[in-house]
Amino acid sequence: MKHGFTTLLLAGLFAVNWLSAAEKLNVLFLVSDDMRPQLGCYGDKLVKSPNLDKLAARGMVFNRAFCQQALCSPSRISLLSGRHTETTRIHSIGPFLRETMPDIVTLPQQFKNNGYFTRSLGKVYHVGIDDPPSWSVPPWHSKAPRLGPEGRDAMKKYVGEAKKIGRRLPAKGKGAANYAGPAFEAPDVGDDNLLDGDTTREAITALRELAAKPQQPFFLAVGFANPHVPWVAPKKYWDLYRDEEIPLPPNQFVPKNAPRFAATSGDDFYWYGKVPADRKITPEFGRQCLHGYLAAISYVDTCIGRLLDELDRLGLRERTIVVFWGDHGYYMGEHSWWGGKHNNYEGATRAPLLAAAPGMKAAGRKTNALVEFVDIYPTLCELAGLPLTDGLEGTSFKPLLDDPQRSWKKAAFSQYPKGGNFGTAMRTDRYRYVEWKNKKGEIVARELYDHQTDPQENENVADKPEHAKVIVELGAQMKAGWKVAKP
Numbered sequence: 001m002k003h004g005f006t007t008l009l010l011a012g013l014f015a016v017n018w019l020s021a022a023e024k025l026n027v028l029f030l031v032s033d034d035m036r037p038q039l040g041c042y043g044d045k046l047v048k049s050p051n052l053d054k055l056a057a058r059g060m061v062f063n064r065a066f067c068q069q070a071l072c073s074p075s076r077i078s079l080l081s082g083r084h085t086e087t088t089r090i091h092s093i094g095p096f097l098r099e100t101m102p103d104i105v106t107l108p109q110q111f112k113n114n115g116y117f118t119r120s121l122g123k124v125y126h127v128g129i130d131d132p133p134s135w136s137v138p139p140w141h142s143k144a145p146r147l148g149p150e151g152r153d154a155m156k157k158y159v160g161e162a163k164k165i166g167r168r169l170p171a172k173g174k175g176a177a178n179y180a181g182p183a184f185e186a187p188d189v190g191d192d193n194l195l196d197g198d199t200t201r202e203a204i205t206a207l208r209e210l211a212a213k214p215q216q217p218f219f220l221a222v223g224f225a226n227p228h229v230p231w232v233a234p235k236k237y238w239d240l241y242r243d244e245e246i247p248l249p250p251n252q253f254v255p256k257n258a259p260r261f262a263a264t265s266g267d268d269f270y271w272y273g274k275v276p277a278d279r280k281i282t283p284e285f286g287r288q289c290l291h292g293y294l295a296a297i298s299y300v301d302t303c304i305g306r307l308l309d310e311l312d313r314l315g316l317r318e319r320t321i322v323v324f325w326g327d328h329g330y331y332m333g334e335h336s337w338w339g340g341k342h343n344n345y346e347g348a349t350r351a352p353l354l355a356a357a358p359g360m361k362a363a364g365r366k367t368n369a370l371v372e373f374v375d376i377y378p379t380l381c382e383l384a385g386l387p388l389t390d391g392l393e394g395t396s397f398k399p400l401l402d403d404p405q406r407s408w409k410k411a412a413f414s415q416y417p418k419g420g421n422f423g424t425a426m427r428t429d430r431y432r433y434v435e436w437k438n439k440k441g442e443i444v445a446r447e448l449y450d451h452q453t454d455p456q457e458n459e460n461v462a463d464k465p466e467h468a469k470v471i472v473e474l475g476a477q478m479k480a481g482w483k484v485a486k487p
């Protein structure tokens with residue numbers, strides 16, 4: 001009798017475990033490099049992004065999602081650690097996250113610690129600055145070429161010449177290693193002959209392997225290199241667009257009255273071949289660059305469509321949370337910044353974010369709620385039923401997935417060091433307010449953009465007397481910081 005009861009009890013326990021494992025939701029975590037929210041689901045009429053639009057139709061579009069710093073690695077480390085950059089203290093591409101946060105439990109690591117198989121394919125953390133404790137197996141990177149034949153030839157020649165004259169090559173991992181090649185190229189090759197297509201192929205194989213083990217929940221992270229410059233996509237994506245239909249931005253000037261050190265962007269775009277040495281971008285060349293950028297977006301869109309189709313084919317859709325994000329925004333000629341991020345403005349800090357979770361009530365809706373990338377960590381934990389780790393600074397936006405119009409964060413924060421100063425930007429419903437402090441912590445400059453009257457941020461109005469009261473209010477709100485802005 002006693003024996004029978006124990007057996008029953010054990011069987012019951014196993015049943016509970018078995019059920020919870022089978023019911024655990026998987027995570028498909030998709031990231032694109034330097035993709036601004038120029039997608040059909042964000043209202044863009046020109047770009048062809050049918051697959052991300054389909055994901056949006058069964059998930060949610062976050063119209064006002066902000067990264068915490070508009071640069072690859074600091075943004076990714078902030079998101080994956082769930083901490084603002086003032087806490088990560090990583091503002092440049094070089095450092096590993098454990099240099100400043102040795103004992104942190106990252107987002108994928110928290111899934112791993114809770115019985116998930118976690119895997120990274122392609123650029124999830126910045127390439128070369130990965131975090132092995134985050135993953136169940138070492139991160140995988142495709143050996144397929146990132147560049148087209150023209151870029152590869154130019155690169156070979158550049159390396160050969162540098163060796164001949166004993167010139168040191170720029171450090172790898174800083175983007176500079178590609179810079180002898182053209183800024184855009186459209187080789188007539190199949191999708192899988194280039195890096196992102198080959199990463200997709202591997203991700204499909206991984207999904208099939210994971211689907212064969214239904215007792216093992218997974219967190220599969222897939223990172224795409226496009227549309228980071230150079231814009232290299234198979235020719236069929238270039239052929240989706242024509243130069244003459246591509247509009248150039250109307251505001252090719254820096255924001256009026258902005259501090260000079262603040263109103264700049266990075267210059268990596270100018271290192272590439274075919275870009276005029278005098279940095280004067282003609283309308284014709286600008287259209288070609290935009291053409292390349294759009295083609296690169298469509299290439300990534302197709303890659304993501306293949307993964308989502310495979311998820312459906314394997315019957316995993318109802319058991320998988322899908323999140324797609326771009327690591328920051330991007331300027332393509334606006335404010336005269338070509339191929340740029342590297343600042344505290346709307347175009348650099350606002351990035352695409354789509355989320356689809358089984359059972360969400362507001363599938364297919366959009367939200368204008370202010371969300372921050374630090375919110376993704378607690379959201380995925382809550383959706384998957386995992387405990388939150390200590391020290392997370394974001395807020396789960398799961399409630400928005402059911403009710404996109406509910407009252408939410410009062411502000412989103414981003415930071416950037418520039419010109420020896422440190423800038424913190426605060427985006428509220430109406431304003432972008434930026435404070436620049438010197439090394440002594442003194443405020444050396446302020447910026448204010450009124451999105452009600454100036455959505456392109458063409459004029460800094462911080463010094464206008466009529467805004468004096470707003471400046472005082474926003475200054476106090478910034479001092480109170482992200483903790484007080486939480487819903």
Ligand SMILES: [Ca+2]
Nearest residue numbers: 033034072327
């Ligand atoms: Ca990036």
